[in-house]
Amino acid sequence: MDATVYKIIHLTGIAALALGTGGMMAGAANRKPFAICQGIGLVVMLVSGFGLLAKLQLGFPHFAIVKTGLWLVIGMLPLILRRLKLPLVAAMLIPITLVAIMAWLGVMKPALW
Numbered sequence: 237m238d239a240t241v242y243k244i245i246h247l248t249g250i251a252a253l254a255l256g257t258g259g260m261m262a263g264a265a266n267r268k269p270f271a272i273c274q275g276i277g278l279v280v281m282l283v284s285g286f287g288l289l290a291k292l293q294l295g296f297p298h299f300a301i302v303k304t305g306l307w308l309v310i311g312m313l314p315l316i317l318r319r320l321k322l323p324l325v326a327a328m329l330i331p332i333t334l335v336a337i338m339a340w341l342g343v344m345k346p347a348l349w
């Protein structure tokens with residue numbers, strides 16, 4: 237598979253992750269399908285992300301280290317947000333902001349330290 241395919245998978249994974257995370261945050265009556273969707277989205281993001289690193293021969297640069305850390309945070313968000321009990325709009329802005337940072341890191345590939 238070439239890098240373009242990994243990239244399309246990487247971007248599609250965001251939809252699965254967002255749908256799953258949103259459903260869990262909304263406390264949907266039937267949480268399980270959303271939890272599964274979130275889990276699949278997370279695995280897809282990680283595998284396609286590392287696939288991209290390999291295909292593009294990037295090694296494991298700074299931005300990828302930070303993305304792996306933020307990936308963990310995004311994975312734990314439903315739990316964290318439930319604990320924090322923030323107003324819903326604030327809680328919704330957190331995953332959107334995190335995805336924006338992840339996108340910036342992926343597109344710009346900044347050297348951070």
Ligand code: HEM
Nearest residue numbers: 281282285286288289300303304307310335338339342343
């Ligand atoms: C929830 C987690 C993640 C989100 C939301 C996310 C999002 C994105 C987005 C939007 C892009 C831009 C794609 C484009 O250029 O069109 C991108 C690129 C990229 N991501 Fe991720 N990403 C995530 C996790 C990861 C992880 C864990 C890794 C690997 C450590 C990774 C590695 C990459 C790489 C290497 C690119 C550059 C692709 C290129 O230059 O063509 N991502 N990511």
